[in-house]
Amino acid sequence: MRIGVVAPSSRFPEESARRVEALAARVAPDAALHFHPQCFLRHNHFAGTDAARADAFVEFANDPGFDALWFARGGYGACRIAESVLARLGPAARAKAYLGYSDAGFLLAGLYRAGFARVAHGPMPQDVARDGGEAAVARALAWLVRGDRDALDPAIAPGLPHAAFNITVLGHLIGTGLQPDLAGHVLMLEEVSEHMYRTDRAMFHITSNDGVRQAAGIRLGRCSDVQPNDPDFGESEEEVVRHWCARAGIPYLGRCDIGHDAGNRVVPFGPAPQALSGAVAS
Amino acid sequence: MRIGVVAPSSRFPEESARRVEALAARVAPDAALHFHPQCFLRHNHFAGTDAARADAFVEFANDPGFDALWFARGGYGACRIAESVLARLGPAARAKAYLGYSDAGFLLAGLYRAGFARVAHGPMPQDVARDGGEAAVARALAWLVRGDRDALDPAIAPGLPHAAFNITVLGHLIGTGLQPDLAGHVLMLEEVSEHMYRTDRAMFHITSNDGVRQAAGIRLGRCSDVQPNDPDFGESEEEVVRHWCARAGIPYLGRCDIGHDAGNRVVPFGPAPQALSGAVAS
Numbered sequence A, B: 001m002r003i004g005v006v007a008p009s010s011r012f013p014e015e016s017a018r019r020v021e022a023l024a025a026r027v028a029p030d031a032a033l034h035f036h037p038q039c040f041l042r043h044n045h046f047a048g049t050d051a052a053r054a055d056a057f058v059e060f061a062n063d064p065g066f067d068a069l070w071f072a073r074g075g076y077g078a079c080r081i082a083e084s085v086l087a088r089l090g091p092a093a094r095a096k097a098y099l100g101y102s103d104a105g106f107l108l109a110g111l112y113r114a115g116f117a118r119v120a121h122g123p124m125p126q127d128v129a130r131d132g133g134e135a136a137v138a139r140a141l142a143w144l145v146r147g148d149r150d151a152l153d154p155a156i157a158p159g160l161p162h163a164a165f166n167i168t169v170l171g172h173l174i175g176t177g178l179q180p181d182l183a184g185h186v187l188m189l190e191e192v193s194e195h196m197y198r199t200d201r202a203m204f205h206i207t208s209n210d211g212v213r214q215a216a217g218i219r220l221g222r223c224s225d226v227q228p229n230d231p232d233f234g235e236s237e238e239e240v241v242r243h244w245c246a247r248a249g250i251p252y253l254g255r256c257d258i259g260h261d262a263g264n265r266v267v268p269f270g271p272a273p274q275a276l277s278g279a280v281a282s
Helices: A014-027 A050-061 A078-086 A102-113 A125-129 A133-146 A167-171 A196-207 A237-248 B014-027 B050-061 B078-087 B102-113 B125-129 B133-146 B167-171 B196-207 B237-248
Strands: A002-006 A032-035 A068-071 A097-100 A119-121 A161-166 A186-192 A217-224 A252-255 B002-006 B032-035 B068-071 B097-100 B119-121 B161-166 B186-192 B217-224 B252-255
Touching (some): A002 A050, A014 A032, A050 A078, A068 A133, A078 A102, A078 B196, A097 A102, A167 A186, A167 A196, A186 A196, B014 B133, B050 B078, B097 B102, B097 B133, B119 B161, B161 B167
Parallel strands (some): A068 A097, A097 A119, A161 A186, B002 B068, B186 B217
């Protein structure tokens, strides 16, 4: 099981790669991790220039020697390379799994829209730096290597297609060529480090889109590190999401187990496995 | 000339209303300003509940006794009432002018999309609180009362249709029922209090929309109070906008004279007046 790691967004520290390699040797000895040197480049906000990040992604994605492509971390930058990357992916890219979250959602969305079958929202190598983050990284490896059902969000409904996004990231791809068809999907959402008025505004945006209104329902993960709202917004994140679901005629289905934290579970895009009882991906 | 003032977004202080009334008595004695009592309501983040704000807007907009409706201020909240407001506007609402900017852009967009002919981006009563803000308010009144051409952004190109928005606000209405047809328009953009990576992300979003890509070009106003980016973003706001215009095939037309400041000029939506040589609105 060979897993390639690339960093389409913000700069990734080499020491995190070493920690993840050591952890993987213990918890997933069958996994061979390959961090692309691009992960450690620095260009302003990013892990290298747009060209360097796009080229690294395309190189590993098109390499039939890798079974999976793992996003090193989020931050910002994936939207800047999405168009270039998606135009260059070949058959070998379609055969592999993709795992990430947060800013990686721009590429997950584009891959899923393009019909890639093994796209998933879940922990990334940089999560190793969180309190308890080794559990998140081990969970991601358990899904990548063994398709471990315990890695999955228990809120996943058997038989229904799912998708998961950071609220701000999904908002910023509405109405673009990256927006996937979410008709009939359970849409799972999470947020970090935003003011509640911004989350409210983003939920207006997301739930006012005709495509999103075709979703089977919305579930809310965790909204962490909420910034102080002046004046107090007066509504919790769940009240905000319930409000906009009701306004848009989208069923609100309750909470789910995703977020910018060590507890973040894996959500494969598309139809859920039968009864969540077996391996998800080979 | 009767001008109604409503506050679809954040709370508006009564003392600002008094200052604007005193200023109007000096600089625009023909203007009769009427601040709706809703402006001074308080409900969490907003100038009253969604229902109170929507009802006040609809009441004044549908009142044939008013020649213009002026947004008291921005902040946040207009998107929450836009759908309710737009569904209830009658013929008298179509006959009047609308002036505001920032969060008011949600309603300006929806009004313009609905075919309202006298929608404009420009200063609001709350600008009186800025350094030099009396000039901004006087400029708005000069346009509302006399159609003063000196109030207009000198970058306006005679004969071409224009529209102006805050970048974050326009981003949040892409792909919704508020997004106006911008084909052939000069799109003028400004920003305030955002990190450069957020402006970059919003410009990806805006310029990746097929409708926006039909614009005749984009002009950039001022981006003020830019928040510290860690690490430094390495590009100015003009470099960011040039980058995304080039990527999207939208001509970048240079700067314009709008922004969250006392210098903010008026931009009427739709075709510019002939040669900017006469009155804009009666």
